[in-house]
Amino acid sequence: DASRKMTENGVSSRAKVLTIDTMNPTVKKVEYAVRGPIVQRAMELEKELSEGMKKPFAEVIKANIGDAHAMGQQPITFFRQVLALCSYPELLNDSTFPEDAKSRARRILQSCGGNSMGSYSASQGIDSVRHDVARYIKRRDDGVPCDPDNIYLTTGASDGIVTMLKLLVCGEGATRTGIMISIPQYPLYSAALAELGAVQINYYLNEQKCWSLDISELQRSLDEARQHCNPRALCIINPGNPTGQVQSRQCIEDVIRFAAKERLFLMADEVYQDNVYAEGCQFHSFKKVLFEMGPEYSNTVELVSFHSTSKCYMGECGFRGGYMEIINLDSEVKAQLTKLVSVRLCPPVPGQALMDLVVNPPQPGEPSHEKFIKERTTTLCALAEKAKLTEQVLNTVQGISCNPVQGAMYSFPCITIPEKAIKEATDNGQKPDMFYCMKLLEETGICLVPGSGFGQRDGTYHFRMTILPPKDKLKILLTKVKEFHQKFTQQYS
């Protein structure tokens, strides 16, 4: 029987039903560098250190992922007070909690079935939270109207992005859906497209112009893609991940005009909307710019925008909160979207509660307002300072060139890798920047992600590092990267 074989100890063993050769081939194609082999090795090193093994470093410093609290950032007190009150409503009788936290908790609980966060919510999200989100967006966008019915709460932004891509994918061969994504990109996009079997269409950001987006490059990329697939959507991350640029208002307008002209569905990943540091830079939402362009655009261009509780000043990744706003989505498709999200029942309710607090924080005059502003400001100022520090120090290193970190939480410097190192890496079947980052990790304990995990122009090499470590650790990290790069360059020259 071909489906049976003998194992070492003589017990007959059936061949597995599910093997690498018989599993879903689209899943095999998925790659996700942010949690890839380099991070697995970092975790092994941490374990080895904790077991007393000797290493050339005392601790592993992880700058691979935008995980603010893990890097020591403190949560906003008010948010956590309300979450505690919602988790254990007995605390509503506790006089040490501020009144505004209590009233916020009461309001959230009243909109939960049985006044419990343990109930399922509506699949689209809690009604009152969606209303608060709509009010937040209207305020943010200087009065552009927002319909709560267009808000869907999500399990982090990733969930919303995958859901929208899922709706868009169809066709086979030359009519297969293509989705335009920036290169460098956040690997959720490439992973989701691989899994959905959609065609990934790359457009390159302009590193020489601070990772800005050129419409001519969009056009080139689209025209080429039209030869072999059906491009239907254009994804933009602003502020940029992994590249840290902040798009100008003009650029956003140009992108919208391009999408309208070329009939592309716009997907705007705006999870870093509060993370803008560089002078002269400002966050402009795609929604606002779209509506300022008049009804010719605002009545027609299909747009979805994503936000999350994971980034900005709150950094609450573990709660998996988020929302998306859909604009001009066909009403029948919207009904299908609502049906689709209902299969997963609802996004986590604590994450929804947190999203509510983010869009409806303490107001002037409320007891928690002052503390909230202070905590938020402290976090955002520290990030701005670290953004600057990172750029400055990296640019002192010969062979490293780093654009300003205008926003988001990452720098994505270009690194010069000597030919000898490229050859050694290639001989080992490794990408040169992976080779570089692995060596950096083994020698210094610093965990960065190679640029190849995000995409980069052929023949260029980068790494992504977060600016999240506390300032003193970030300084050590930057010094170590500098020393490593010098040593590495010398070694392979």
Place this chain on the structure above:
Amino acid sequence: DASRKMTENGVSSRAKVLTIDTMNPTVKKVEYAVRGPIVQRAMELEKELSEGMKKPFAEVIKANIGDAHAMGQQPITFFRQVLALCSYPELLNDSTFPEDAKSRARRILQSCGGNSMGSYSASQGIDSVRHDVARYIKRRDDGVPCDPDNIYLTTGASDGIVTMLKLLVCGEGATRTGIMISIPQYPLYSAALAELGAVQINYYLNEQKCWSLDISELQRSLDEARQHCNPRALCIINPGNPTGQVQSRQCIEDVIRFAAKERLFLMADEVYQDNVYAEGCQFHSFKKVLFEMGPEYSNTVELVSFHSTSKCYMGECGFRGGYMEIINLDSEVKAQLTKLVSVRLCPPVPGQALMDLVVNPPQPGEPSHEKFIKERTTTLCALAEKAKLTEQVLNTVQGISCNPVQGAMYSFPCITIPEKAIKEATDNGQKPDMFYCMKLLEETGICLVPGSGFGQRDGTYHFRMTILPPKDKLKILLTKVKEFHQKFTQQYS
């Protein structure tokens, strides 16, 4: 320009990129009755009532979904105390919290990055939680070993089920993956299979024998499916949803033998493992039975078992907590699974914390033990009582026949629908049981789900109702169903 059209007010309007005709066709095929049109109508009615509109009833009673807290079930105090402590660790200084809650919270926080639930966890789930799950399973299964490395924490059980199905699906046409599911089934399965484009293979539970599973029916179903697809997995829900049966140990052994003989991957949905009410019934995990069958089976049969924080005595649906245990999964496939779940970063951390408490509740001698046992017992006894009451009352109605609710949270009675009603429904393009349930809703405010949403033998009709409403409300509900059925039968006879 064909892609432009004029709207009523004369503004030119582009044709939408994404329409019902150009969206993903597999998404269109998805159906999810538990949150389908009947529930939407129930929500409308609630809104109309709240706006003062007159109805033949004063409130809508929702018995359509297993949402315990929404039906008034109280959360376990200890669980919520620990969650509050984890959310706002300042409370660790509060002397009103019991010491065991504090020590549990400290342990959870210590395994979170930066001691915060706001950090991402490992994608497979927090290490210490996976260890606690493994200890729980070993205890539950009388010492059968459990490897924490085989535990994956999930966003509710649904997430785990979809993830495993995703791995299994491949091939085209006659080699397309087929997945065997029970009929009646929980519609997550049919929805996920539709979305993945897998072939749904129905096997029918035996209503005459209390919804038990006959191996001969499995064989029939499999043999027929082999004509047109490649059957690869067999899904079982035990205790049953929507049918409430509890499988005997013998039956589980037979199913495992069948899966081994036919080379099927086993998926055991065991989220109701604490919900067993009927005398003589007992929950047996597939894992335990598998290991008791000896190495011939335990070394070879591929099994995944799912659990959740949403059901049992805790009913914490909103937190979206869950785990799955994989047995005999090919190691390369396991690496692919780990990669796949990493794209979504991690399951919600509050849900992971809750899962930890479920598998590691207060122990004898700890300050919260007595209260925990009392709360758990109260909830489970109330459910057992309501299971009995539901069966008894429904069986007093001529034209309704209800199997004992041995476990889970639902009854799925067979209802006789008069020919005239069937004709009227069919003439209106409605399924007869949808017609019945819609009328019930409009006339009494009671929201049940038609059997057609779960699947049933042709020519039979059912509804699913949860046993979750508080006893006094459940009594009213059952009386109203009884009266409605009598009236309905008379009207259409």
